[in-house]
Amino acid sequence: MAIIPSLxxxxxxxxxxxxxxxxxxxxxxxxxxxxxxxFAHADFAMVGSVVMLFLIDRFYYLHHGWGVFLTGSIVGGIxxxxxxxxxxxxxxxxxxxxxxxxxxxxxxxxxxxIILMNLLTLILDTAxxxxxxxxxxxxxxxxEPILSLRGYRVFGYTIVLPIAAVLxxxxxxxxxxxxxxxxxxxxxxxxxxxxxxxGVNVNLVYMVSWFFSGFLAGVAGALMAFAFKGVDxxxxxxxxxxxFAGSIVGGLESVYWGLIGGFLVGLVEKLGxxxxxxxxxxxxxxxxxxxxxxxxxxxxxxxxxxxxxxxxYAPQGLAGVDWGRLARRLGLKKPVEGGG
Amino acid sequence: xxxxxxxxxxxxxxxxxxxxILFDIDxxxxxxxxxxxxxxxxxxxxxxxxxxxxxxxxxxGRILFEGHDIxxxxxxxxxxxxxxYLPQVGNVFSELSVAENLKMAGYTLDSSVLDxxxxxxxxxxxxxxxxxxxxxxxxxxxxxxxxxxxMALIREPKIFMFxxxxxxxxxxxxxxxxxxxxxxxxxxxKTVILVEQNAKLALEIGDRAILLVSGRIAFKGKASELLSDxxxxxxxxxxxx
Amino acid sequence: MxxxxxxxxxxxxxxxxxxxxxxxxxEAGYTGIPNFGKHLFVFVGAxxxxxxxxxxxxxxxxxxxxxxxxxxxxxxxxxxxxATWSSLVHAAADVDxxxxxxxxxxxPFFVSHxxxxxxxxxxxxxxxxxxxxxxxxxxxxxxxxLREEYLAILLLSFAELMVLVxxxxxxxxxxxxxxxxxxxxxxxxxxxxxxxxxxxxxxAYFYADRLANSPMGRAMxxxxxxxxxxxxxxxxxxSIRLKVIxxxxxxxxxxxxxxxxxAALSTSLTFNRVIWTFLPWAMIILxxxxxxxxxxxxxxxxxxxxRLFEYYQVQIAHLFHLGSASIAATLLPNIFIGVVMILTLxxxxxxxxxxxxxxxxxxxxxLAETSSEAGEAGGEESx
Ligand SMILES: Nc1ncnc2c1ncn2[C@@H]1O[C@H](COP(=O)(O)OP(=O)(O)O)[C@@H](O)[C@H]1O
Ligand SMILES: [Mg+2]
Numbered sequence: 001m002a003i004i005p006s007l008x009x010x011x012x013x014x015x016x017x018x019x020x021x022x023x024x025x026x027x028x029x030x031x032x033x034x035x036x037x038x039f040a041h042a043d044f045a046m047v048g049s050v051v052m053l054f055l056i057d058r059f060y061y062l063h064h065g066w067g068v069f070l071t072g073s074i075v076g077g078i079x080x081x082x083x084x085x086x087x088x089x090x091x092x093x094x095x096x097x098x099x100x101x102x103x104x105x106x107x108x109x110x111x112x113x114i115i116l117m118n119l120l121t122l123i124l125d126t127a128x129x130x131x132x133x134x135x136x137x138x139x140x141x142x143x144e145p146i147l148s149l150r151g152y153r154v155f156g157y158t159i160v161l162p163i164a165a166v167l168x169x170x171x172x173x174x175x176x177x178x179x180x181x182x183x184x185x186x187x188x189x190x191x192x193x194x195x196x197x198x199g200v201n202v203n204l205v206y207m208v209s210w211f212f213s214g215f216l217a218g219v220a221g222a223l224m225a226f227a228f229k230g231v232d233x234x235x236x237x238x239x240x241x242x243x244f245a246g247s248i249v250g251g252l253e254s255v256y257w258g259l260i261g262g263f264l265v266g267l268v269e270k271l272g273x274x275x276x277x278x279x280x281x282x283x284x285x286x287x288x289x290x291x292x293x294x295x296x297x298x299x300x301x302x303x304x305x306x307x308x309x310x311x312x313y314a315p316q317g318l319a320g321v322d323w324g325r326l327a328r329r330l331g332l333k334k335p336v337e338g339g340g
Numbered sequence: 341x342x343x344x345x346x347x348x349x350x351x352x353x354x355x356x357x358x359x360x361i362l363f364d365i366d367x368x369x370x371x372x373x374x375x376x377x378x379x380x381x382x383x384x385x386x387x388x389x390x391x392x393x394x395x396x397x398x399x400x401g402r403i404l405f406e407g408h409d410i411x412x413x414x415x416x417x418x419x420x421x422x423x424x425y426l427p428q429v430g431n432v433f434s435e436l437s438v439a440e441n442l443k444m445a446g447y448t449l450d451s452s453v454l455d456x457x458x459x460x461x462x463x464x465x466x467x468x469x470x471x472x473x474x475x476x477x478x479x480x481x482x483x484x485x486x487x488x489x490x491m492a493l494i495r496e497p498k499i500f501m502f503x504x505x506x507x508x509x510x511x512x513x514x515x516x517x518x519x520x521x522x523x524x525x526x527x528x529x530k531t532v533i534l535v536e537q538n539a540k541l542a543l544e545i546g547d548r549a550i551l552l553v554s555g556r557i558a559f560k561g562k563a564s565e566l567l568s569d570x571x572x573x574x575x576x577x578x579x580x581x
Numbered sequence: 582m583x584x585x586x587x588x589x590x591x592x593x594x595x596x597x598x599x600x601x602x603x604x605x606x607x608e609a610g611y612t613g614i615p616n617f618g619k620h621l622f623v624f625v626g627a628x629x630x631x632x633x634x635x636x637x638x639x640x641x642x643x644x645x646x647x648x649x650x651x652x653x654x655x656x657x658x659x660x661x662x663x664a665t666w667s668s669l670v671h672a673a674a675d676v677d678x679x680x681x682x683x684x685x686x687x688x689p690f691f692v693s694h695x696x697x698x699x700x701x702x703x704x705x706x707x708x709x710x711x712x713x714x715x716x717x718x719x720x721x722x723x724x725x726x727l728r729e730e731y732l733a734i735l736l737l738s739f740a741e742l743m744v745l746v747x748x749x750x751x752x753x754x755x756x757x758x759x760x761x762x763x764x765x766x767x768x769x770x771x772x773x774x775x776x777x778x779x780x781x782x783x784x785a786y787f788y789a790d791r792l793a794n795s796p797m798g799r800a801m802x803x804x805x806x807x808x809x810x811x812x813x814x815x816x817x818x819x820s821i822r823l824k825v826i827x828x829x830x831x832x833x834x835x836x837x838x839x840x841x842x843x844a845a846l847s848t849s850l851t852f853n854r855v856i857w858t859f860l861p862w863a864m865i866i867l868x869x870x871x872x873x874x875x876x877x878x879x880x881x882x883x884x885x886x887x888r889l890f891e892y893y894q895v896q897i898a899h900l901f902h903l904g905s906a907s908i909a910a911t912l913l914p915n916i917f918i919g920v921v922m923i924l925t926l927x928x929x930x931x932x933x934x935x936x937x938x939x940x941x942x943x944x945x946x947x948l949a950e951t952s953s954e955a956g957e958a959g960g961e962e963s964x
Contacts, residue, residue, distance in 0.1 A: 037730040039617075039737070091923055100926060103615055106733055107862055108923055110617065114859050115919035118912045125912075126904050183440045184447060187433045193395075194430060197415050198491075199448035237854060238745055241738045248734065297750040304742050307735065311727065 017266025024262025080218020482513025626837025869932025
């Protein structure tokens with residue numbers, strides 16, 4: 001049955017979904033804390049990709065070790081985090097302090113998006129690396145370890161990305177629940193006035209959330225560099241669509257649901273579209289004479305479709321769904337008495 | 341030093357932006373008393389408490405706390421000076437557990453001091469011990485008020501300002517909250533400013549009281565006097581004549 | 582400064598952007614609709630002249646010139662096996678075939694037959710309007726239901742998917758990544774584009790100015806400014822937003838139609854978010870939101886600046902040690918626009934020409950007006 005995608009493709013899809021999960025989680029984090037819909041979030045990821053490119057150029061060219069993933073994630077994450085922090089400190093905070101509306105802040109992040117995208121392209125175009133020109137054109141995936149699994153060639157990044165996503169989520173969860181500052185962050189998300197009255201430095205919380213959001217994006221971008229056919233900062237235009245889709249599906253204001261939403265959107269785009277495409281080719285093209293085109297190029301339409309469905313039927317996203325009630329409705333769970 | 345003024349308000353005019361709500365408010369609260377503010381809905385009771393805590397715009401007049409002018413002081417600085425304000429809604433973090441709420445309440449304290457304080461507070465509110473890991477939103481309304489009170493206690497404030505702490509509570513829970521307020525004054529010698537819709541209940545436990553009508557003081561004096569003033573009681577407070 | 586500044590291409594770009602900025606200003610400045618997908622609505626006009634235009638022109642041509650159409654078809658089949666005339670799907674799928682059909686057969690015929698050309702022009706303008714209304718309806722469906730952030734996100738996502746995915750991936754719709762030759766008009770399409778975009782810009786300006794100072798304009802600002810005032814209007818909010826989006830979409834679509842006359846071969850990527858959404862936003866913010874003259878001023882300032890970057894690209898590239906001059910001409914202006922826009926938000930939030938206090942909506946006035954007009958609303962609120 002060719003409808004079921006192959007093992008490497010499935011792994012690639014899960015890796016992509018993991019990256020989207022990290023990205024949507026970060027987007028939801030800054031939205032939950034500072035109420036800014038960040039249109040530059042995918043560019044933070046591209047910062048990570050470009051960092052990875054430079055690392056390969058300077059240290060890992062012809063050197064196919066697993067170390068590239070660790071170094072790339074950390075350095076890419078830090079650069080992404082600094083980009084996020086600077087975005088907040090240099091642009092958003094001064095504007096917010098002057099009383100700029102939320103629409104104004106959104107437009108400002110749109111401006112950051114344009115600036116970063118062009119700046120990164122400029123950096124790549126003018127980089128005087130030894131191998132950079134070669135790296136930009138080709139896929140960097142030939143500079144990473146490749147495994148052999150059940151006779152399939154499996155790219156290293158497809159293994160590393162899901163692990164990184166799980167690891168970062170666990171660390172972030174521990175931070176939010178076990179540290180005083182993490183608790184303060186959750187408190188600030190819920191009620192900044194009350195938090196500040198109790199002595200929490202709300203501005204510091206905002207700074208940390210922008211750094212962390214950028215960090216997650218940087219890590220995702222650094223590892224995703226291996227999935228691109230050549231790093232091109234303009235790709236951010238397409239990535240941001242999926243990231244927003246993930247956050248909206250998750251609920252835009254909930255960090256954990258953002259992660260789940262991004263993961264879901266990634267899976268639907270990749271695996272969902274392959275399955276639809278196989279069915280289309282095997283039945284509609286073969287038997288019904290439908291036009292012989294590949295639907296794979298239209299995978300992003302599925303995420304938009306998912307967003308539309310969510311906005312129509314669950315405007316608060318998955319975070320707003322009353323799962324207990326849904327389960328009882330579907331007869332999966334016995335109704336409970338009372339409760340409150 | 342019982343009897344001395346802890347809060348003093350002189351010629352206060354305040355509101356929200358260009359919405360002028362409070363007009364020419366003069367009052368003084370003595371240390372250790374329960375000072376009651378009553379009035380019809382929308383008369384400015386909550387606004388008065390918010391103004392005392394620096395959350396509104398003051399057009400003129402001044403607010404003194406223990407003799408210091410705090411009129412222009414930011415809220416977190418007032419918290420440090422020993423004021424505690426329990427808003428009508430949103431006085432606990434409902435998505436956080438009870439333990440986390442208590443930790444937040446002592447955010448500025450050293451962790452060793454904080455642990456000690458939390459232990460003390462749990463002795464005062466033993467029911468919280470079983471609920472430490474429950475999210476605050478799972479508590480009943482009365483329990484939430486008591487949690488908010490416990491959070492305020494951790495900071496050891498000198499004055500508590502309650503905004504309708506019994507609103508929406510069942511009579512038994514309301515009674516428990518009232519008992520706690522009386523206990524605060526009796527055992528700890530704290531000063532309490534109490535805003536209440538339930539005028540009868542508040543005036544019965546209060547020492548002195550004011551009646552706010554449309555942002556102005558319509559009565560100032562002993563709480564018992566206001567309680568027995570049939571005319572005002574009937575007109576503004578829905579008390580039976 | 583030399584004559585280049587007034588080159589035809591520059592003026593066509595200027596006029597097109599004036600129309601687009603004015604139309605965005607109606608939505609964003611006056612009514613508070615955060616349309617981050619403007620580029621799609623401009624692209625709609627190009628699609629009318631390209632993907633749709635080629636097909637319609639071919640159909641008319643086949644009806645009027647069956648003989649020549651056969652001849653063209655034979656030539657076409659030698660390039661694209663199995664091509665059929667009436668669908669022209671295959672002609673559109675191959676950029677060479679498309680070039681031959683458009684430039685060797687369709688254009689010469691229509692240019693020399695004034696009546697047929699007029700018919701085609703009217704048809705394609707109607708198609709532009711129809712497509713603009715169609716996409717405008719989709720956008721307003723969302724605009725009536727969603728909060729600001731969600732709306733902005735959705736409009737951007739929708740536009741990006743249409744422009745970057747649907748129209749770019751599908752060969753048959755609009756030539757995909759190869760692009761298509763647009764149907765152009767008159768012997769001198771550049772002049773036609775110049776006059777068309779110029780007339781459109783003038784009409785757009787005076788229309789928008791009249792609209793802004795009419796009761797409708799006041800209602801638009803009420804929807805933007807004041808939740809309560811907007812509530813008093815009740816159901817009218819929906820129809821105001823709908824009307825504004827439809828009007829703006831049509832204006833943007835027509836601007837795209839005339840613009841493409843001077844950029845005949847292009848792909849949907851010509852209409853990307855940087856140039857056709859972000860730049861107009863920067864223009865109205867710099868010029869002054871909710872001020873039509875401001876939109877024009879902002880447009881002129883940014884386009885002149887962009888032009889200067891292009892003109893001095895060699896010197897700038899040298900100055901910054903950039904490898905190629907084209908980088909200075911493309912990347913630097915975009916960075917410049919982004920920086921200026923953010924600085925404007927900070928230092929000049931009202932723009933060069935602020936909306937002005939006399940023009941802001943007066944809440945009491947609206948209440949009085951609606952209660953006297955409708956005789957029902959606002960009675961209890963207007964104390
Ligand atoms: N944030 C605000 N902005 C403007 N007006 C407000 C705000 N909050 C309350 N008000 C107005 O202030 C007046 C007094 O409200 P409030 O102090 O809450 O009354 P009370 O607590 O006595 O019921 C009311 O008319 C109310 O509409
Ligand atoms: Mg109140």
